[in-house]
Amino acid sequence: MRLKGSEIILECLIHEGVTVMFGYPGGAILPTYDAMSKYMDRLHHVLVRHEQGASHMADGYARATGNVGVCIATSGPGATNLITGLATAMMDSSPVVAITGQVAVPTIGTDAFQETDVTGATLPVTKHNYLVTDVEELAYTIKEAFYIARTGRPGPVLIDVPKDVQNAETEFDYDALEPVHLPGYRLLSGASEDQIDQMLDLIHEAERPVILAGHGITMSGANAELQDLAELAQIPVAQTLLGKGSMPQSHPLVVGWMGMHGDAASNNAIQEADLLIALGMRFDDRVTGNLKSYSPHSRKIHIDIDPSELNKNVVVDVPVAGDLKTVLRQVLPRLERRTHAEWLNRIRDWQEDSSERDILNHDTQGKLMAAQVINDLWRYTDGNAITVSDVGQHQMLEAQYYPHQRPSTMLTSGGLGTMGFGFPASIGAKFGKPDEEVWAIVGDGGFQMTLCELATARQENINVNIAIINNSFLGMVRQWQELFYERRYQSTPMFSPDFCKLAEAYGIPSMRVTSRDQIQESVDFARSVDGPVLIEYVVEKEDIVYPMVPSGADLHDMKRRPKPGELA
Amino acid sequence: MSDIQATPGKITVVALVENKPGVLNRVASLFRRRAFNVDSLTVGRTHRPYVSRMTIVVDSERADAHKIAANLSKLINVIDVQILTDTPHVSRDLALIKVRSDDAESRNELTEICERHPARIIDIGPEVAIVEMVGTEQAVAEFIEQVRPIGIVEMIRTGVVAMGRGTRIHDTEYEPVFKKNGVAEHMNVL
Numbered sequence: 212m213r214l215k216g217s218e219i220i221l222e223c224l225i226h227e228g229v230t231v232m233f234g235y236p237g238g239a240i241l242p243t244y245d246a247m248s249k250y251m252d253r254l255h256h257v258l259v260r261h262e263q264g265a266s267h268m269a270d271g272y273a274r275a276t277g278n279v280g281v282c283i284a285t286s287g288p289g290a291t292n293l294i295t296g297l298a299t300a301m302m303d304s305s306p307v308v309a310i311t312g313q314v315a316v317p318t319i320g321t322d323a324f325q326e327t328d329v330t331g332a333t334l335p336v337t338k339h340n341y342l343v344t345d346v347e348e349l350a351y352t353i354k355e356a357f358y359i360a361r362t363g364r365p366g367p368v369l370i371d372v373p374k375d376v377q378n379a380e381t382e383f384d385y386d387a388l389e390p391v392h393l394p395g396y397r398l399l400s401g402a403s404e405d406q407i408d409q410m411l412d413l414i415h416e417a418e419r420p421v422i423l424a425g426h427g428i429t430m431s432g433a434n435a436e437l438q439d440l441a442e443l444a445q446i447p448v449a450q451t452l453l454g455k456g457s458m459p460q461s462h463p464l465v466v467g468w469m470g471m472h473g474d475a476a477s478n479n480a481i482q483e484a485d486l487l488i489a490l491g492m493r494f495d496d497r498v499t500g501n502l503k504s505y506s507p508h509s510r511k512i513h514i515d516i517d518p519s520e521l522n523k524n525v526v527v528d529v530p531v532a533g534d535l536k537t538v539l540r541q542v543l544p545r546l547e548r549r550t551h552a553e554w555l556n557r558i559r560d561w562q563e564d565s566s567e568r569d570i571l572n573h574d575t576q577g578k579l580m581a582a583q584v585i586n587d588l589w590r591y592t593d594g595n596a597i598t599v600s601d602v603g604q605h606q607m608l609e610a611q612y613y614p615h616q617r618p619s620t621m622l623t624s625g626g627l628g629t630m631g632f633g634f635p636a637s638i639g640a641k642f643g644k645p646d647e648e649v650w651a652i653v654g655d656g657g658f659q660m661t662l663c664e665l666a667t668a669r670q671e672n673i674n675v676n677i678a679i680i681n682n683s684f685l686g687m688v689r690q691w692q693e694l695f696y697e698r699r700y701q702s703t704p705m706f707s708p709d710f711c712k713l714a715e716a717y718g719i720p721s722m723r724v725t726s727r728d729q730i731q732e733s734v735d736f737a738r739s740v741d742g743p744v745l746i747e748y749v750v751e752k753e754d755i756v757y758p759m760v761p762s763g764a765d766l767h768d769m770k771r772r773p774k775p776g777e778l779a
Numbered sequence: 780m781s782d783i784q785a786t787p788g789k790i791t792v793v794a795l796v797e798n799k800p801g802v803l804n805r806v807a808s809l810f811r812r813r814a815f816n817v818d819s820l821t822v823g824r825t826h827r828p829y830v831s832r833m834t835i836v837v838d839s840e841r842a843d844a845h846k847i848a849a850n851l852s853k854l855i856n857v858i859d860v861q862i863l864t865d866t867p868h869v870s871r872d873l874a875l876i877k878v879r880s881d882d883a884e885s886r887n888e889l890t891e892i893c894e895r896h897p898a899r900i901i902d903i904g905p906e907v908a909i910v911e912m913v914g915t916e917q918a919v920a921e922f923i924e925q926v927r928p929i930g931i932v933e934m935i936r937t938g939v940v941a942m943g944r945g946t947r948i949h950d951t952e953y954e955p956v957f958k959k960n961g962v963a964e965h966m967n968v969l
Contacts, residue, residue: 334808335808389956519849
């Protein structure tokens with residue numbers, strides 16, 4: 212059938228399985244918005260209040276569902292506003308497709324109104340991008356973009372479509388499109404026999420092995436294989452921030468979280484291990500601490516879909532480029548049972564000792580502590596909600612005090628650490644998982660970066676529960692100032708609006724919580740509201756997230772929470 | 780991998796890329812953001828209209844061959860990558876050197892040096908001569924040092940192009956889904 216470019220875009224989205232897109236109209240994308248009315252029954256458009264929100268929502272949708280999230284914006288400022296969200300998705304390998312309008316082909320390069328070199332500007336923060344200058348190539352390009360976004364190591368792909376290409380007409384037949392043909396894009400599958408032998412030898416010989424479970428486990432759908440590997444060979448599992456939930460955190464073999472604010476038991480285990488089995492993780496500096504002293508006694512296996520991650524930060528003995536699920540399925544049939552009783556007991560001792568950091572056991576003299584709020588949210592939501600955290604102290608506390616049992620239920624900006632991510636991403640997550648309870652857990656700082664999306668949440672009547680952990684500071688920055696900059700609190704004390712009045716202005720029900728005994732009530736209240744709801748938890752201003760490995764320090768050199776009466 | 784890492788000095792990378800707009804930018808941008816130090820980068824067409832070929836010489840101080848190859852291969856438009864450093868290969872660099880030639884002595888000296896090298900004078904006037912020198916990067920560098928005392932007034936080197944020896948063919952049958960824009964007639968990778 213004969214269609215306009217604008218209609219082809221929307222037809223292609225529907226063929227790719229898209230049901231919701233997040234965007235903001237403007238001059239250069241107007242033809243596509245005009246065509247939307249024809250597709251409203253199959254394609255829901257969410258009007259955001261800032262394009263950054265659109266890219267975070269698409270990302271949140273992608274993380275919650277594993278499907279491609281879609282955002283759409285106009286040329287120039289519309290497109291540049293997407294960039295923070297694209298960079299966030301890039302760092303955390305989240306499949307997002309962004310469609311941007313561009314000025315008409317003949318005016319490209321003339322500094323036309325709202326013209327920006329968007330493919331140039333997004334080059335380093337996308338997996339790939341396109342400028343489509345001919346309507347004949349539009350449908351195939353969109354097909355290729357979705358293929359690239361969701362395969363291999365997923366990531367964001369941007370398609371820039373000039374206005375005249377949206378208006379041009381051509382014949383459209385999705386089923387007649389050429390199959391995707393990318394000569395330089397080879398998808399990896401399994402490991403070689405040689406590599407399998409090497410891996411098995413190392414695993415069978417190991418006395419103190421540790422599995423490092425990353426985001427790649429869930430992205431590859433290798434959760435069951437991970438658990439089989441751990442259980443068969445009795446190998447303890449440490450998780451990265453985005454690897455939380457890759458295996459149930461209540462599982463006796465899950466030691467906990469690793470890295471800067473991770474569990475001491477995990478970090479100690481890594482440092483004393485004689486074998487690391489790194490699965491779908493990338494040895495980020497927040498995970499390794501000082502590379503020179505990182506896990507000095509261990510041999511190392513690293514399996515990742517992206518060959519450029521192998522031997523990047525940590526040199527390993529067996530680097531395997533491949534799909535985790537496929538590789539683990541090659542390993543499992545020949546894996547021999549092991550017990551490692553002594554090693555597991557050692558780790559259990561460490562786990563018991565980590566009570567020192569546990570603020571829940573301290574006398575807080577009636578003050579409401581952020582850790583208590585998060586732990587109670589876990590308790591009263593039965594540990595079963597999708598939580599979307601922002602960036603900062605509350606994010607680290609969420610990772611410590613809200614254990615997750617299922618994959619894709621703990622969403623956060625790990626690699627880029629994007630403040631402002633949490634709230635819009637929670638809206639995207641709820642669109643992807645409408646039957647799940649979704650909580651945005653945000654700080655007073657990050658929330659104010661994207662709080663304009665309160666209007667979006669209201670307009671869509673989307674059922675997200677917003678928990679603001681308000682400590683009147685940029686808490687994590689303040690923590691660093693306290694520990695490393697002699698308490699010079701430069702630009703970290705924060706004025707905030709009355710969040711409950713603000714919610715009221717948007718027509719959103721709200722509640723303020725100042726003591727621990729109100730937390731259960733606040734969760735009950737949030738659950739009783741059909742639509743967005745905002746809870747402000749006013750917490751102790753100057754708290755520190757413990758334990759902590761100072762930036763660049765040795766991983767086993769963790770700062771612990773001082774006992775009451777001690778100085779930090 | 781480790782044997783290549785051990786090579787000191789320079790890494791010679793050959794990349795086959797799709798002949799599409801913006802590809803050179805993608806490659807250059809990758810080298811910049813990964814902080815790989817580019818010594819020279821040449822790009823030219825091949826006998827296949829849709830495929831261009833890049834020879835990139837990288838300083839090995841900040842990068843190893845595996846890192847460069849793995850990152851280049853991630854670019855969607857890069858079809859194939861080979862590291863030539865430690866495999867038998869031939870390489871050529873071309874220099875155009877404008878040299879002072881305003882007296883008999885300088886002209887004689889220049890002619891003599893050229894006779895000892897695969898170099899020739901391709902233009903000569905009363906003030907200056909232009910010399911063309913083709914050879915390995917090392918040979919070109921040595922030639923330049925010999926000419927320098929005469930008086931170099933202007934110079935350009937193309938950078939290295941390289942090709943593996945023997946029958947291990949570095950080639951592709953690639954043809955794109957859309958064969959447009961007359962890629963056969965002009966370079967499009969820019």
